[in-house]
Amino acid sequence: MPDIIHLLPDNIANQIAAGEVIQRPASAVKELLENAVDAGATEIKLIVNDGGKALIQVIDNGKGMSETDARMAFERHATSKINKIDDLFRIRTMGFRGEALASIAAVAQVELKTKRAEDVSGVFLQVENSVVIRQEPVALEGGTNIAMKNLFFNVPARRNFLKSNAAELRHIVEEFIRVAMAFPEILFSFVYNSQELYHLTKGSLKQRIVQVFGNSVNAKLMSINEQTDYLNITGFVGKPETAKKTRGDQYFFVNNRFIKSPYLHHAIMNAFSELIPRDSFPLYALFIELNPELVDINVHPTKQEIKFEDEKLIYAFVQAAVKHALAQFSVTPTLDFELDSTIQQLDAVSKPITPEKEAALSGKQLYQTFTQKNQAHFIEKRSDLKHWKDLYPELRSENKDVVLPGTQNDLYTGKDEAPKEVLEMIQFHNTYIALQNTTGVLFIHQQNAHERILYERYLSAILNKPVTAQQDMFPATLELTTSDALILRELLPDLNLLGFKLELFGKDTFIVQSVPADLVLGNVKALIENLIEQYKHFSVDLKVNKRERLLQSIAHQNSIKAGESLSLKEMQVLVHDLFQCDMPATSPGGKPVFIEFRKEELDKMTGR
Ligand code: ADP
Ligand code: MG
Secondary structure, eight states: OOOOOOOHHHHHHHHHHHHOOOHHHOOOOOHHHHHHHHTOOOOEEEEGGGGGTTTTEEESSSOOOOOHHHHHHHHSSSSSSSGGGGGGGGSSSSSSOHHHHHEEEESSSSEEEEEHHHHHHEEEEEHHHEEEEEEEEOOOOOOEEEEEEEETTTTHHHHHHOOOHHHHHHHHHHHHHEEEEEEEETTEEEEEEEEEEEESSOHHHHHHHHHHHOOGGGGEEEEEEEEEEEEEEEEEEEEEGOOOOOSSSSSETTEEEEEHHHHHHHHHHHTTTTTSSSBBBEEEEEEEEEEEGGGTTTTTTTTTOOOTTTHHHHHHHHHHHHHHHHTTTTTTSSSSOOGGGGGGSSSSHHHOOOEEEEEEEHHHHHHHHHHHHHHHHHHHHHOOOOOOOGGGGHHHSTTTOOOOOOOSSSSSTTSSSSOOSSEEEEEEEETTEEEEOSSSEEEEEEHHHHHHHHHHHHHHHHHSSSOEEEEEEEEEEEEEHHHHHHHHHHHHHHHHHTTTTTEEEEETTTEEEETTTTTSSOOHHHHHHHHHHHHHHTTOOOOOOOHHHHHHHHHHSSOTTOOOOOOOOHHHHHHHHHTTTTTTBBOSOOBBOOEEEEHHHHHTTTTT
C-alpha cells in the first residue's frame, strides 16, 4: 500500500485557513479597516459595491509599505506587529496574527497600491490565488489603497453561502460602525455603489455617536468616566428611554477592540434593571482600558471574543460604572456606592455575584418553572386535540345569528344589540381571558389572539386586492439613521405592495405620501420606526417571506396588548373572531394563543 499523507499546496492551505478569518464580505471589511488604523491613518475611505461581493476597497493615508513588505504582507503568518509570543500580551495594534491579507489573497482578486512617505514611487501588486501576477511601480500619495474583487471567485461553494446584497451590506455597516466608533479621531467615509452613506468627520466620541445614531440621541447620553488603578471605563450609555426592543446599538471595546461579551452585557443590563422594560436594550458604547497583560485577545480567530484574567472583577466595575452614571444623571435616586480606588475592597467587587444576589435574581424563576412545567403538561394534552374546533363548538357553529355588538374593529358595526348567546368570560391580570367550554376551561392570551385575528384579516384583504385603500395625508417626513434607512429601502417594494406610498428623499429621509387605511391606525412615523426595529429582529428567519413578516409586525403593533383591560363585549368579540380564524391556536409569531385545562386533568390533579 502506498503512503497517503501529503502536504496541501499553499494556495489550498490558504483557502482553508481563510475560512476562519474571512467568513463574509464584512469580515474582510473589518480586517482592511483595522490594517488602515494600525498603519496610523487619519483618513480612511471604504468603497463597497454589491454587498461586498464585487468590490471592497480601503484607501488610507497611513504609513504605507516598502516594496518588499508589500510582497511579504500576503504571506501567511507575515506580520510587522509581533515578534515573539510574549508580545501578544503587550499588543496595542488591532492585528497581530498575520493572516488577513494572506486569507484575502487566497479567496479574492487583490490589487494593492502602497507608498511610504520616504519613497519616491509606490508599488502596485496584483495577486490572485495567493500568487503575485503583476508588479510595477506606481505614482501615488503616501498610504495604501487595497481593492479586493469578486470575493470567493475561486470557492463557488462559499460564494453560494453569501446572503443577499442587502443582508451582506448590513453586516458591513455593522463592522464599519464598530471600527469607526472606536476611533473618533480618524475621518471615516463609506461609499456604497457610488453613494456616500457615511462621512464621519474627526471629533469626540460623543460627536461620533451622534453622527452614527442621529441627533435625537444627543440629549439622551450619559457619560461614563471612571479611572481606577486596575482599569479605566469611559464612554456613554443611553438614558433608559433609548432602550429598544432589538439589540444592535450596544458596543463594548476593550483596549479599543470591539468585543462581544454576553457576560459584560449582563452587567449593564443588571444596572438598568427596573429602569427599562424587560427584553429591551439600552444604547451604550463603553470603552475599557486596561493593561494588555490582563486580557488574552488570542482566543478567537476574528478576535471578537477575549478572555479577562479576572472576569468577575470587570463585571463588577462595569456594573458599578453604569450605576454611577445612572445615579449622577438622576436616573436612579441614590448612589449605590462610590466608585474610586477603594472599590477593590468592597464585597461587591471581591464577590460580585453573591449567592444572595443569585437567589434574588432567580426569585421569580422558581415560580415560573413551576407554572411553566404545568403549562408544558397542558400543551402536550392540547396537542392530542386534532380538531381545535371542538374546543368551542358554540362559537364555531355556522349559526350566523351570532351577532356580536360594538367593537373596536369594524366587522360588526351598527349592531348594538346583545349577542344571542351570552358567553361568560373573565379577564385575568388584564391579559388572559378565561372561559368554560364543554371539556374544561380555556385561557386565551388576549394579545396573541388579537395578533392572529388582525394578521388573518390583513392577509385576506391583501389577497383580495393587492393595494388596499389609501389614506391620503399631509406628507410626513421620516428622518432615519443611515443604517435604518438602508433597511427601509430594502422594505420599500413590499411596503408599496401593501399600499404604503413612501419615497426616498435624499439619502436617509423618506416622505410618506399615503398609507393603507386599514393597516395604519395610529402614528405612521412610529409604525414605520417600529417596523424597522422589528425587521432587525426577524430578518434572520428565512422561512417566512418579507411581506408576511411585515404583516405580522403590523398586526403586533395594532393589537390589543397584554395589560389592557377589556370590557365583556370586547372579550366576546375577540373570542368570536379568534375562532373564525383559520389557525386560531397560534399567534402569527408562533406563540400559543390559548391553553386548555381539561376537567378530567384537573380532577386527576386534585385526586378526584
Ligand atoms: P496583521 O495585521 O495581523 O499583521 P495582515 O495580514 O492584516 O496581518 O497584514 C500583514 C502586514 O501587512 C501588517 O503587519 C502590516 O505590516 C502590513 N499592512 C497591511 N495593511 C497595511 C496598510 N493598510 N498600511 C500599511 N501596512 C499594512
Ligand atoms: Mg491585519
